[in-house]
Amino acid sequence: MQILVTGGAGFIGGHLAESFLADGHDVTVLDNFEPFYAEGIKRHTLDVHREVADEGDSEYRFVEGDVRDPETVHKIVDDTDIVVHQAAQAGVRESVDNPRTVTDINVDGTVNLLEASKEADVKRVILASSSSVYGKPHSLPYEEDHPTEPVSPYGVTKLTQEHMARVYTELHGLPTVCLRYFTVYGPRMRPNMAISNFVSRCLNGEPPVIYGDGQQTRDFTYVADVVDANRTLLDSDAADGDVVNIGSSDNISIQELAETVRDQLAPELEIVYESAREADAEHTHASVEKAGELIGYEPSRTITEGVGEFIEWYQANREWYEPLVRSS
Ligand code: NAD
Numbered sequence: 001m002q003i004l005v006t007g008g009a010g011f012i013g014g015h016l017a018e019s020f021l022a023d024g025h026d027v028t029v030l031d032n033f034e035p036f037y038a039e040g041i042k043r044h045t046l047d048v049h050r051e052v053a054d055e056g057d058s059e060y061r062f063v064e065g066d067v068r069d070p071e072t073v074h075k076i077v078d079d080t081d082i083v084v085h086q087a088a089q090a091g092v093r094e095s096v097d098n099p100r101t102v103t104d105i106n107v108d109g110t111v112n113l114l115e116a117s118k119e120a121d122v123k124r125v126i127l128a129s130s131s132s133v134y135g136k137p138h139s140l141p142y143e144e145d146h147p148t149e150p151v152s153p154y155g156v157t158k159l160t161q162e163h164m165a166r167v168y169t170e171l172h173g174l175p176t177v178c179l180r181y182f183t184v185y186g187p188r189m190r191p192n193m194a195i196s197n198f199v200s201r202c203l204n205g206e207p208p209v210i211y212g213d214g215q216q217t218r219d220f221t222y223v224a225d226v227v228d229a230n231r232t233l234l235d236s237d238a239a240d241g242d243v244v245n246i247g248s249s250d251n252i253s254i255q256e257l258a259e260t261v262r263d264q265l266a267p268e269l270e271i272v273y274e275s276a277r278e279a280d281a282e283h284t285h286a287s288v289e290k291a292g293e294l295i296g297y298e299p300s301r302t303i304t305e306g307v308g309e310f311i312e313w314y315q316a317n318r319e320w321y322e323p324l325v326r327s328s
Helices: 011-022 039-055 070-077 092-097 099-119 153-172 194-203 223-234 254-265 289-295 303-316 318-327
Strands: 002-006 026-031 060-064 082-085 124-130 176-181 209-211 242-246 272-274
Touching: 002 011, 011 026, 011 039, 011 082, 011 223, 026 039, 026 070, 039 060, 039 318, 070 099, 082 099, 092 099, 092 153, 099 124, 099 153, 124 153, 124 223, 153 176, 176 223, 194 254, 194 303, 194 318, 209 254, 223 242, 223 289, 242 289, 254 303, 303 318
Parallel strands: 002 026, 002 082, 026 060, 082 124, 124 176, 176 242, 209 272
Antiparallel strands: none
């Protein structure tokens, strides 16, 4: 298959492209190196892609370009079988500071992609959505029909993206699937996320910092599970036109998470608490029943297992990854 991964130099898109290449697919990555965190992590990801492509017989192409540019997008989508759309300004807090940028990238960029995919008769567009579309919980775990009341500009853009995808399916018959990811972590993860931050601080003898009282809970998803869900959807129409949660269902409080990392790496450190940040969801918890029924999705790790694996990976890759994490 010829697969386009937008945002493929980033954390999740990088793992998706790597896995598709290893499976023998031809992959094009489109990314503009949005300066949201250290570019070096993305450059490293592209090197991994080239190595995997060289080991097999898949074709790999990297295009530096912007999803906001309709011409670039139309050119690149031509001859594509599947579009896997990950490019976005990710991150809730950045969206509070820069609502216009986040809207341009996440909404206008998505429309460019859907429009080009419709014209090119793409077989399926798989879009990265987010648990941020839910906002305040009425009941937990979130099932997909839970009310959507996002509490950040980021969440609003992801919800708009979902509606836009649905409309393209209904109006134009373009198969689309939106996967609502719940906080994803794993190798090469974005530096500004709690897990990489806690690990980096503890390894450097600095106390982990929690914003708020630490009682907020999160459903953390190991990146390999996100990859599995996307891989299944490459040749399954089971979720076309639908939205599906991708989480672990194993939620944990931020305090427990910080303690897990701290106890493993630097038990002598005292956790530091600072005031809560605006627009962060209080609790996230995924029901993955629908994902299980539609695509046989099953989370592969508990959070404790996954964090342990991430710590091992971090230590093995500390030399190149840590300076980039700390400069982001
Ligand atoms: P990331 O920032 O690592 O990856 C996004 C990539 O998109 C980056 O490489 C960036 O350079 C690229 N990009 C940004 N704007 C672009 C543009 N205008 N044109 C082309 N490329 C552009 O983020 P991630 O964590 O890998 O997230 C991937 C997707 O998953 C995003 O859509 C995000 O909203 C969604 N998501 C992520 C999480 C998570 O916990 N990581 C949770 C829910 C949803």
